[in-house]
Amino acid sequence: MPFRKRMVYMDYASTTPVDPRVIKAMLPYFDKKFGNTMSPHEWGMEARETLETAREEIASLLGAAPNEIIFTSSATESNNLAIKGVAFANKERGKHIITSKIEHLSVLEPCRWLERNGFKVTYLDVDSYGLIDPKRVEEEIRDDTILVSIMHANNEIGTIEPIEEIGKICEEKGVYFHVDAAQTFGKIPFKNRDLHVDLLTISSHKIYGPKGVGALYVSEDVRMEPLLHGGGHEFGLRSSTVNIPGVVGFAEACKIAEGEMDSEITRLTELRDKLIQNILETGRAHLTGHPEKRLPNLVSFWIESVEGERLIMELNERGIAASTGSACASGKLEPSHVLLAIGLSRREAKNSLRLSLGRWTTAKDVEYVVDALWEIIERKSR
Numbered sequence: 001m002p003f004r005k006r007m008v009y010m011d012y013a014s015t016t017p018v019d020p021r022v023i024k025a026m027l028p029y030f031d032k033k034f035g036n037t038m039s040p041h042e043w044g045m046e047a048r049e050t051l052e053t054a055r056e057e058i059a060s061l062l063g064a065a066p067n068e069i070i071f072t073s074s075a076t077e078s079n080n081l082a083i084k085g086v087a088f089a090n091k092e093r094g095k096h097i098i099t100s101k102i103e104h105l106s107v108l109e110p111c112r113w114l115e116r117n118g119f120k121v122t123y124l125d126v127d128s129y130g131l132i133d134p135k136r137v138e139e140e141i142r143d144d145t146i147l148v149s150i151m152h153a154n155n156e157i158g159t160i161e162p163i164e165e166i167g168k169i170c171e172e173k174g175v176y177f178h179v180d181a182a183q184t185f186g187k188i189p190f191k192n193r194d195l196h197v198d199l200l201t202i203s204s205h206k207i208y209g210p211k212g213v214g215a216l217y218v219s220e221d222v223r224m225e226p227l228l229h230g231g232g233h234e235f236g237l238r239s240s241t242v243n244i245p246g247v248v249g250f251a252e253a254c255k256i257a258e259g260e261m262d263s264e265i266t267r268l269t270e271l272r273d274k275l276i277q278n279i280l281e282t283g284r285a286h287l288t289g290h291p292e293k294r295l296p297n298l299v300s301f302w303i304e305s306v307e308g309e310r311l312i313m314e315l316n317e318r319g320i321a322a323s324t325g326s327a328c329a330s331g332k333l334e335p336s337h338v339l340l341a342i343g344l345s346r347r348e349a350k351n352s353l354r355l356s357l358g359r360w361t362t363a364k365d366v367e368y369v370v371d372a373l374w375e376i377i378e379r380k381s382r
């Protein structure tokens with residue numbers, strides 16, 4: 001039978017297409033309702049109302065108060081604001097921060113930068129599933145610890161961390177707790193209160209909203225400094241004229257995600273497990289990340305004698321978008337810091353594959369990808 005090519009996007013963890021319903025909601029805000037929220041006239045008033053409505057909508061989904069939501073440009077900015085903002089405002093209290101070895105680079109790099117500027121950072125180990133032990137967090141908290149930053153779910157291996165337990169520990173010890181929820185918000189249900197978080201990062205383009213918008217939840221009692229100084233937007237924590245079309249799109253994307261979450265979790269988990277089962281049946285693939293405590297839309301492996309970059313290219317030739325790990329890490333020749341942290345050798349880590357599913361992934365797509373993978377893996381291991 002001739003090879004029939006499909007186009008299959010299985011890289012939703014790196015970014016998602018904007019949902020057509022989101023585009024529709026955004027359109028009027030480019031030309032008709034284009035006002036600046038700081039303007040005293042009718043246009044400005046309308047922009048302010050739009051902004052506050054979007055803020056209320058996102059706040060209510062997180063179980064937060066509207067004045068606890070700061071709009072930013074991305075999860076990267078939110079993570080930077082959370083970490084540096086807390087560090088700068090609380091350095092008289094202490095200069096110690098705790099995070100993990102498997103965080104996104106937008107957490108690790110601000111931490112490394114703070115280390116070069118007089119702060120101390122503890123990078124916690126994870127087990128072979130990528131899980132952080134809450135007891136280890138407790139042991140590492142010292143008198144001068146001001147912040148703990150741990151991701152909700154890992155973007156490369158999908159493992160969901162015991163955030164609730166870690167949050168309780170931080171609460172008891174009086175240490176601020178920041179969570180990077182870029183991979184979980186809109187995908188698995190949670191409320192900030194249940195997680196005991198003080199700061200939480202979310203991003204629009206991971207949940208079918210536009211790129212260039214994110215938010216940081218900052219609990220009312222957190223002391224922090226802004227990174228951007230200027231006109232005092234966003235309660236003084238993030239100056240710069242607010243991206244109203246972006247914020248409107250983000251809020252719409254959140255509402256859609258919330259409404260469809262339960263059915264999507266069921267549908268995607270089924271597709272995910274089918275992918276895992278069929279890929280493991282090749283006898284050459286090893287699942288990375290936790291078998292159960294994992295994102296409903298993410299599968300990750302390392303595959304014997306199949307080099308990751310090569311595999312991605314072969315899949316690409318068949319119309320399939322996959323990833324070796326994080327988009328940010330690919331392009332570099334270094335193996336992923338996450339895969340090394342869960343104990344893979346450098347060689348194993350370079351043989352990694354991540355497939356992430358989303359709103360438009362079908363059972364047919366899964367079959368097509370499984371067939372392609374079987375064919376490539378069998379040929380390589382002959």
Ligand SMILES: *Cc1c(COP(=O)(O)O)cnc(C)c1O
Pocket residue numbers: 013014073074075076077104106151153154155180181182183203204205206214
């Ligand atoms: C994608 C991602 C980020 C960065 O998000 P941007 O909005 O692209 O800056 C941060 N953390 C995690 C866990 C992510 O998956």
